[in-house]
Amino acid sequence: MSTPTLQQNPLREFTRILGVGAYRPNVIVTNDDVCQWIDSSDEWIRQRTGIVTRHRAPREVSVVDMAAGAAKEALAKAGIDASQLGAIIVSTVTHPYATPSAASLLAERIGATPAPAFDVSAACAGYCYGVAQGDALVRAGTADYVLVVGVEKLSDVIDNHERTISFLLGDGAGAVVIGPGERAGIGPSVWGSDGSRWDAIGMTHSQTAIRDFSISAMKEDDDGDLAAVGEAHANLWPTLRQDGQTVFRWAVWEMAKVAKQALDAAGITADQLSAFVPHQANMRIIDELAKQLKIPDSVLIARDIEDAGNTSAASIPLATHRLLRENPGLSGGLSLQIGFGAGLVFGAQVVELP
């Protein structure tokens, strides 16, 4: 029997980022606020992290609310209607439902239904993972336009009294629209993972551990003290932790190699960049990465962390949005972006700024 002839989508040669949007929630948390919870000082936090304030969302503002704010601006800047989107990718680790996804609700919220929509769990590399997929979908002809959102409500997964990571974290959303380009606008993605260091950053425990502990707490508490049960439950809420020294070493010296690979893959040298936008994890990581990569003074380095804190998947699009707002002349320039975080996972690419 002869095989019938299949049709496949014609490939596109080039893609680019068409627009960037941002949503910054309005609760400002200062270092003095943080020092109510941990024994520290404004000076100590600035020196160790470069962070002065973080934006956090109030209880009633959800991951999808923030994502919608950033998505609408990205679509408007790109000049694309939501109905033209061929896929919606939401990178997040703080959408509080294992299922359904944040992306399908976002699609409905912005008027993109029935576009395919899915979440990506790649922590602080999530945005670069999303760009890698958006680029591939458009080039493969699977979608004409793809919305990529990095969004986090990390304030939901912190323990204010914890010293390894909680005080660094903020909330927010950044979004881009990826579509066809007339020249190469998104360089090859260099991305990967290292599960041998799965424990370096992550949650204190699993969701199933909450269930198991809750059942045993209920059994022990048979005198009907609901307040005690409630407190035990609150302490069961999983929060983030990291091994700061291990992460710092990996984030600088291993990620400098990845960033260099992304430059090489794009056929670009550091002096040809207009901007360097690393994940906003810690100012000392940003400074040391720039030093290792020999980023020249002519290149603008994103330092959004000072005001925004570390917003995980949202940090690169938020920082890019701010660079473009403060320096409109960057449009058309090249930006090296690199995300890295819990997994461990990493992703980097050189992109033309819209």
Added chain:
Amino acid sequence: MASNEEILAGLAEIVNEETGLAPEAVELDKSFTDDLDIDSISMMTIVVNAEEKFGVRIPDEEVKNLKTVGDAVNFISGAQA
């Protein structure tokens, strides 16, 4: 292979570059955190630069055992052997 004196001088140079501390302040009995006021992030930068300079591997879990400059000199010396 570097002698202990050479390792100390090399470490002092690395510490100076990272923190601005005078190389002669970097003595064997000095504690990195208590005497030299080196924080955990700077310590990692010093460790990585020392690995490169002396051609040794200092694992993450070993770093917390390097409390004094002398501990670091001894570890590097042993790792070179």
